[in-house]
Amino acid sequence: MNAIAVRDLRKSYGALEAVGGISFEVARGEVFGLLGPNGAGKTTTVEILEGYRKRDAGQVEVLGSDPATADGAWRERIGVVLQSSAMYETLSVAEMLGVFAGYYHQPRPLDEVVALVGLEDQRDTRVRRLSGGQRRRLDLGLALVGDPELIFLDEPTTGFDPGARRRAWETIRGLRSLGKTILLTTHYLDEAEQLADRVAVLRHGEIVASGTPAELTGTARQTEIRYRENGREVVLHTDEPTRLLHELTEQALGRGQELEGLLVRRPTLEEVYLSLTEEAEAG
Amino acid sequence: MKLLWHEVKAELLLYTRSRELAFFTFLLPMIFFVLLGSTYGNDTVDGVKGSRFLEAGMIGYGAISIAFAGLAIVLVIRRENGILKRLRATPLPAWAYISALLSAFLLAFAVEVVGIILLGRVLFGIPVPDHLGSLALALLLGAVAFCGLGVGLTAVIRSAEGASAVVNAIYLPAAFLAGAFFSPRHFPQVLRAIADVLPLTYFLRLVRNVMLHGHEIWTQGTNVAVIAAWGAVGVVVALRYFRWEPHEG
Numbered sequence: 001m002n003a004i005a006v007r008d009l010r011k012s013y014g015a016l017e018a019v020g021g022i023s024f025e026v027a028r029g030e031v032f033g034l035l036g037p038n039g040a041g042k043t044t045t046v047e048i049l050e051g052y053r054k055r056d057a058g059q060v061e062v063l064g065s066d067p068a069t070a071d072g073a074w075r076e077r078i079g080v081v082l083q084s085s086a087m088y089e090t091l092s093v094a095e096m097l098g099v100f101a102g103y104y105h106q107p108r109p110l111d112e113v114v115a116l117v118g119l120e121d122q123r124d125t126r127v128r129r130l131s132g133g134q135r136r137r138l139d140l141g142l143a144l145v146g147d148p149e150l151i152f153l154d155e156p157t158t159g160f161d162p163g164a165r166r167r168a169w170e171t172i173r174g175l176r177s178l179g180k181t182i183l184l185t186t187h188y189l190d191e192a193e194q195l196a197d198r199v200a201v202l203r204h205g206e207i208v209a210s211g212t213p214a215e216l217t218g219t220a221r222q223t224e225i226r227y228r229e230n231g232r233e234v235v236l237h238t239d240e241p242t243r244l245l246h247e248l249t250e251q252a253l254g255r256g257q258e259l260e261g262l263l264v265r266r267p268t269l270e271e272v273y274l275s276l277t278e279e280a281e282a283g
Numbered sequence: 284m285k286l287l288w289h290e291v292k293a294e295l296l297l298y299t300r301s302r303e304l305a306f307f308t309f310l311l312p313m314i315f316f317v318l319l320g321s322t323y324g325n326d327t328v329d330g331v332k333g334s335r336f337l338e339a340g341m342i343g344y345g346a347i348s349i350a351f352a353g354l355a356i357v358l359v360i361r362r363e364n365g366i367l368k369r370l371r372a373t374p375l376p377a378w379a380y381i382s383a384l385l386s387a388f389l390l391a392f393a394v395e396v397v398g399i400i401l402l403g404r405v406l407f408g409i410p411v412p413d414h415l416g417s418l419a420l421a422l423l424l425g426a427v428a429f430c431g432l433g434v435g436l437t438a439v440i441r442s443a444e445g446a447s448a449v450v451n452a453i454y455l456p457a458a459f460l461a462g463a464f465f466s467p468r469h470f471p472q473v474l475r476a477i478a479d480v481l482p483l484t485y486f487l488r489l490v491r492n493v494m495l496h497g498h499e500i501w502t503q504g505t506n507v508a509v510i511a512a513w514g515a516v517g518v519v520v521a522l523r524y525f526r527w528e529p530h531e532g
Contacts, residue, residue: 050372052528072374080372084529086365090300099296102289103375146373 009058020205033196041205042185079143089128104146133164294387308353312345334407350429359446428514435517438524482513
């Protein structure tokens with residue numbers, strides 16, 4: 001059974017169509033990435049799934065219920081990380097988590113949550129003294145405190161430095177290994193590639209591509225082979241990387257040369273994504 | 284019920300942690316009581332001892348500071364920074380949240396009243412008021428009405444930055460005009476005309492009639508009706524326009 005099923009979802013704000021009839025499903029235990037530039041409709045979609053906004057048309061089922069009419073029992077089962085990190089600045093990390101834990105019938109033990117998001121050293125620090133990355137981790141902790149089955153993460157690492165992003169990714173992978181279903185929005189392509197089992201690329205409120213990151217990168221473009229020859233950079237694109245590579249290395253070995261700086265790579269999701277959105281632009 | 288109590292405790296913790304709330308809404312009425320009481324406490328104001336006139340005035344000022352001004356500012360800030368939106372994603376029901384928030388502010392006001400009465404007893408030798416039942420009912424009515432108005436007011440404030448400015452611009456002049464600090468008897472006609480529509484005017488009359496003149500609350504039909512009507516206006520506006528989400532940039 002799917003954790004999330006969306007069929008032909010539509011939402012407009014006045015004349016502006018934010019979401020123009022999208023369909024996708026998220027299986028239980030899956031990390032699903034909604035990827036797209038700002039204004040593509042990611043947050044609108046997620047906020048409809050979270051029960052914040054009413055849809056104009058289409059069917060939406062989240063954990064077997066329609067979020068528009070879902071009750072407290074349903075909210076026990078979801079965790080939400082919004083884009084803004086709204087907190088009670090005067091409380092400590094533990095107090096903040098304690099306040100929110102009280103809203104759930106079976107909260108996850110506080111120390112477990114603190115450990116899960118790596119705030120052991122900040123347990124008794126006031127929220128207002130936390131760094132940006134620590135706040136965002138507390139944000140995640142607040143979403144996890146009810147021990148939800150399904151977690152919504154709306155741009156969880158926006159504004160992070162690279163180290164903080166790596167740590168956040170580790171935490172999210174940890175959640176996946178606990179069997180949580182995660183719906184992630186991001187405009188960072190590498191983030192989707194790193195974390196998501198499947199990705200849907202959203203543009204102007206429509207899904208322009210979807211699949212596993214490997215599928216997206218696998219189908220879209222050829223493999224790229226790069227090396228340097230006499231100080232000159234050679235770049236080749238091929239549908240038959242095995243054959244081409246064999247030929248190149250055979251020739252090089254025959255000449256007793258090294259293929260300097262040899263690099264064989266698939267296009268990154270970023271390149272696929274840019275090509276997708278460029279095509280959409282042209283169309 | 285357990286949930287409600289949990290949230291009341293959380294709100295009380297938040298209230299006591301906030302220096303702004305503690306000072307402006309809680310301590311300031313007591314400070315004014317001491318300061319003004321030492322200047323005209325022994326004079327006769329409106330036929331009663333100045334300190335007693337002021338004591339009732341500061342209870343009214345405390346009510347509008349805590350239940351109206353403090354509540355409105357806290358709610359706008361929480362709405363605009365996204366706390367309310369975050370709460371909507373949790374199983375905490377809206378009614379439990381609002382009830383707990385109001386309970387915490389009413390409790391803070393109750394402590395304030397006790398504090399003012401104790402100060403009056405110790406510093407100015409004012410006896411503890413009789414008709415305590417009527418007084419408690421009058422204070423509850425006023426505080427609830429000001430809560431309603433405070434929540435209603437949040438509908439017209441669009442930013443956290445604007446919250447203090449708008450609220451202060453309303454409740455400070457209101458407290459002055461209604462006669463919390465000084466007798467309005469010698470105010471110019473214009474100001475008295477304005478005061479005549481303010482709910483605080485009727486609340487102060489009610490509290491003074493009970494505390495200073497020995498009236499029971501059931502003899503105070505007009506005052507009670509005006510206060511209740513104002514409270515109802517606030518509640519109607521709140522029910523119609525209250526929002527959980529911030530105004531987007």
